[in-house]
Structures are given as C-alpha cells and as structure tokens.
Amino acid sequence: MLQELTETRYGKHDYIFREGDPTEYFHIVKEGTVKCVKSTPEGKECTLKMLMPGDLFCCDAAAFDGASHPGSAQPMGDVSILRMKKKSYFEMLRRNPDAAMEVIKYLGNRLNEAQEKTKDLALDRADQRLASLLVDLAARNGIPDPNGIRLTVRMTREDMANMVGITTETAIRIMSRFKRDRLVSGTANRLLIRDLKGLKALASAS
Amino acid sequence: MLQELTETRYGKHDYIFREGDPTEYFHIVKEGTVKCVKSTPEGKECTLKMLMPGDLFCCDAAAFDGASHPGSAQPMGDVSILRMKKKSYFEMLRRNPDAAMEVIKYLGNRLNEAQEKTKDLALDRADQRLASLLVDLAARNGIPDPNGIRLTVRMTREDMANMVGITTETAIRIMSRFKRDRLVSGTANRLLIRDLKGLKALASAS
DNA sequence: TAATAAACATGACATATGTCATGTTTATGG
DNA sequence: CCATAAACATGACATATGTCATGTTTATTA
Structure with a gap:
C-alpha cells in the first residue's frame, strides 16, 4: 500500500x-x-x-x-x-473501514468550512473577511515573534484578495489601514500579526 | 438496520x-x-x-x-x-464499505458544489447568480408547462435573495427586470421559467 | 549587482448593491 | 370570507467596492 x-x-x-x-x-x-x-x-x-x-x-x-x-x-x-x-x-x-470513516469525517469538516466561507462572502464586509483570514492564518501558520505572530507562508496582497473575494487594490487599501491601526505589519515575504485581538474584534464586528 | x-x-x-x-x-x-x-x-x-x-x-x-x-x-x-x-x-x-464509498463520493460532490458557489459569490454579479439559481432549479425541480418550465417548490424573492447573497429588495428588482425581459413570470407559489436559454446566457455572460 | 519584474501604494472616479421609506397586491388562517 | 400578515414593488439616496491610472518600493534572477 x-x-x-x-x-x-x-x-x-x-x-x-x-x-x-x-x-x-x-x-x-x-x-x-x-x-x-x-x-x-x-x-x-x-x-x-x-x-x-x-x-x-x-x-x-x-x-x-x-x-x-x-x-x-x-x-x-x-x-x-x-x-x-x-x-x-x-x-x-x-x-479499511477506519480509513474510510476518517475520510468521511475529513470531507464533512471540509464541507463545513466551505459553507462557513460561503456565509462570510454573503454576509460580511471586505475588511471583516480579510481580518478573518489573517486570524485564521495566525493560528494555522503562525510562529511566535517578539512583536506578535509571524506567518511563515508567503502571501501577497493579490493572494489575499483572491482568498476573500475582493480586488487587489481593495486588499492593499484595507491592509494599509490595518497597518496604520497597528494590527499588522510587513509585506508578502514577512507578514506580522501585531494585534490578534484587534483583528478578531474586527472580524466579528456587526 | x-x-x-x-x-x-x-x-x-x-x-x-x-x-x-x-x-x-x-x-x-x-x-x-x-x-x-x-x-x-x-x-x-x-x-x-x-x-x-x-x-x-x-x-x-x-x-x-x-x-x-x-x-x-x-x-x-x-x-x-x-x-x-x-x-x-x-x-x-x-x-458496509460500499455504502461508505457512496457517502465519500456524495460528500465530495457536495464539497465541489459548495466551492463552485464560493466562486460564483466571489466573481459573479447579483443578476448572474440569480439567473444561475433559476437555471439550476429548472433542472432539479421543474416540470414542463405550456409556457416554459414550472418550479414546484415555493420560493419567495426573499428566499432567492438569501440563496444568492443579496438583499430582498435587490432580488425583487432583478426579478422585475427578468419579468420585463420575459425570462420568467409569476411569484413565490407559481414560478415559471419562460426563457431558459436567455437565463443561461445571462448566467455566464462576462 | 544591475536590470527587470513583481508587489505595494494611492488618487479620482464609476457603479453595483444596500438601506430606508412608502404603498400595493396577494395569500393565509381564524 | 374577512382581517391580517406576507410578499411584491419602486423611488431616493447612501456607500462599499471596483476600475483605471500613475508612481514608488521591493524582490528576483540573469
């Protein structure tokens, strides 16, 4: 096998x-x-x-x-x-029934995730979706850093835009604002989450 | 069992x-x-x-x-x-490995569908998504009718709005236009698809 | 390291869609 | 069948996001 x-x-x-x-x-x-x-x-x-x-x-x-x-x-x-x-x-x-059951669970969770994403696209604003993406990546991909959490994956503003369903320009503008508000810093090769709590608050703000 | x-x-x-x-x-x-x-x-x-x-x-x-x-x-x-x-x-x-395999395939298809929906929300306009919904329902839920295809499910403008991620008012306006253009007719209890080809063209228009 | 391309930034303006208000029509349940 | 609520409709206006243009900074790779 x-x-x-x-x-x-x-x-x-x-x-x-x-x-x-x-x-x-x-x-x-x-x-x-x-x-x-x-x-x-x-x-x-x-x-x-x-x-x-x-x-x-x-x-x-x-x-x-x-x-x-x-x-x-x-x-x-x-x-x-x-x-x-x-x-x-x-x-x-x-x-191997156990393996099959694991795959069923995995797919179930993936389907769930996809539906959550659908809801976010339908009901949240662009800046909330972007904040949400950064929060999610901080957990899945981040490593501790003196000034916050560093993302280890390279991700351009264009990548972010494609992930949350907005244009590159809008992603750049929102990231500029996040930077001004000291929520994040850095660019594609070295992204730093400086205020995870702030981003979380923004992601779920009405 | x-x-x-x-x-x-x-x-x-x-x-x-x-x-x-x-x-x-x-x-x-x-x-x-x-x-x-x-x-x-x-x-x-x-x-x-x-x-x-x-x-x-x-x-x-x-x-x-x-x-x-x-x-x-x-x-x-x-x-x-x-x-x-x-x-x-x-x-x-x-x-029952066969049943498990069927569920895996079913979930795979559902995941696929969900991702297609994500793409539509991210990249298509409201009227395209609504046209797309009607085309899809015509196939899944429609029965032949002298003037086109009748949907057997009751679906209000508000239902449609929630399905394609827009407001009820926007759904009503778009449906009014579709009606004017003789693409559809009727309301919640009796929806008729009058021009399936026209709707399909709209759904995939750039 | 220089040349080139990619990424980031920002202004000016266009537009799709949302919001709020008001009225009419249609359906529903007592 | 009547009363009430739900659904449909449309105007006026607000606003989030897209589009296009132009320039700077930062990264690649030859």
Whole structure:
C-alpha cells in the first residue's frame, strides 16, 4: 500500500495540476502550502482554500467521483506532495473501514468550512473577511515573534484578495489601514500579526 | 438496520433542527424540499443549499464529526424526513464499505458544489447568480408547462435573495427586470421559467 | 549587482448593491 | 370570507467596492 505513494516537489511557478486536467491521482500535502484556485475565462481568480501538511486534495473533491479537476492546485513557495493512483486509493479505503470513516469525517469538516466561507462572502464586509483570514492564518501558520505572530507562508496582497473575494487594490487599501491601526505589519515575504485581538474584534464586528 | 430509520413530517413554519442543536441524528430528505440556513446575530440569513429527495444532511457535515449543528434546516413547504441515530449510521457504514464509498463520493460532490458557489459569490454579479439559481432549479425541480418550465417548490424573492447573497429588495428588482425581459413570470407559489436559454446566457455572460 | 519584474501604494472616479421609506397586491388562517 | 400578515414593488439616496491610472518600493534572477 505505502509503496504506491510517490513524492514530488514543486516550486513557486509550477502547477501541481490545472483546471480541467484528468483526475488520475489522489494527493496529500507533505510540506509547504498549496492553494486551490478556480478561474474565469476573463482571467479573474478565486482561491478556495489553502492546504497545509496533512491536508488531502481532493481540494476539488471530484478527484473522487469526476473526470476532471474543477480547479487548479498551485504551490505557495516550495512544497512536497504525496500522490497515489486514485484506483489504489479507492481499494485501500474499501478494505479499511477506519480509513474510510476518517475520510468521511475529513470531507464533512471540509464541507463545513466551505459553507462557513460561503456565509462570510454573503454576509460580511471586505475588511471583516480579510481580518478573518489573517486570524485564521495566525493560528494555522503562525510562529511566535517578539512583536506578535509571524506567518511563515508567503502571501501577497493579490493572494489575499483572491482568498476573500475582493480586488487587489481593495486588499492593499484595507491592509494599509490595518497597518496604520497597528494590527499588522510587513509585506508578502514577512507578514506580522501585531494585534490578534484587534483583528478578531474586527472580524466579528456587526 | 432499516428498522432504525424513522420518518417525520414537517410543515412550512417548523424547524427540522436549529443552529446550535446537538447532532444526534443523521437525516435524509424523503419528500419535499429543505433549506440549510445560517444566520448572524443581527438576523441576516444565508441559505447554503436546497436539499431534495435523496439528499443527506449532513447539510452541515458536522453531524459526522462535530457536536452541534452549524446551521438550521427548515422545510420549504411540507416535507418528510428520515432519521437515524448517528451511532447506528456510523456502525452501518463501518460494516458496509460500499455504502461508505457512496457517502465519500456524495460528500465530495457536495464539497465541489459548495466551492463552485464560493466562486460564483466571489466573481459573479447579483443578476448572474440569480439567473444561475433559476437555471439550476429548472433542472432539479421543474416540470414542463405550456409556457416554459414550472418550479414546484415555493420560493419567495426573499428566499432567492438569501440563496444568492443579496438583499430582498435587490432580488425583487432583478426579478422585475427578468419579468420585463420575459425570462420568467409569476411569484413565490407559481414560478415559471419562460426563457431558459436567455437565463443561461445571462448566467455566464462576462 | 544591475536590470527587470513583481508587489505595494494611492488618487479620482464609476457603479453595483444596500438601506430606508412608502404603498400595493396577494395569500393565509381564524 | 374577512382581517391580517406576507410578499411584491419602486423611488431616493447612501456607500462599499471596483476600475483605471500613475508612481514608488521591493524582490528576483540573469
């Protein structure tokens, strides 16, 4: 079983797979951060989810029951990915009820997350969604720093914009304001959360 | 196994469960249409999904791996719901790999749908999202009619608004325009899709 | 390290959508 | 069937966010 897992490394400018590619493999993030992206014919992009070590993707779950990837997967920096043929994976799950149950739970949680994101997009303002993203990343990706919490993932204003459904300009403006208000500092390569409580308050403000 | 399934009927003003209720049961829609709703402390609502016969909910998948329902489930008209204790359901899946695989596929598709919805909210205009909703319902819920396709589910402008993330007023204005352009006619109790092609064109217009 | 591209920044203005108010029509339940 | 509430409609106006333009700063990589 384990011998059917292969490891591949990717860099910033690679694609792990593109929208429309056939879904031959099942993937797991081993190292680094991967983003799942959907784009329109006009070139607009929307980042659905950042995947971190241990995450399955299956980002686009059609890997399970569909013919082609409904979105692309791109590394954010250097990453290492484990892959297994879809067929082997299915067989493994069929023989191993505990593993299947774990996958059901994982997918359930992912569905939940996706629905929470839908609600945020529908009901929250742009600055709340951006604050929310930063709070979330501080927990998932942050390391302690003398002045707050440092994010280890590289994330440009454009990345943030695509993650919360706004334009790059709006993301820049909001981040400028957050900086002025001493909530955050730094740019893509070195983002620092300086006031987590303040961001949390903003994220859930009416 | 089957004897652990119980059936319950609900009417328009009932709740099947509310946000925050413990997730004791696993549910299946037998008859009618159910909506999954999340709401904010301020009373704003967002409808995540309409469930029709055969759908599992698990609308909020935390029924699988969480303590309390992250959203409420409300009938749209009269419905009939099958329920099974979560524990029995888990046991059944563990003994029945085929059933577990089906659930994995179902959840994968639901996750996919949710992500498609996220993309629409992030990148499409209000009128496109509303057109898209009507096209989708015509296929899932429509019956042929001399003048087009009739929707069998009762759906107010407010319902539509909550489903596509806009205000009721905006939904009413857009529907007024659609009516003027002979794309649709009727109100909540009797909605008619008069020009499916026109709606489809609008839904995917740049 | 120099050249080039990417990222960040900000102003001016456009516009889609929200908000609030008011009235009419239609449906519902006692 | 009548009374009441829900749904639909539309105007006037507010505002959040998008668009386009231009410039600076910061990072890449040749």
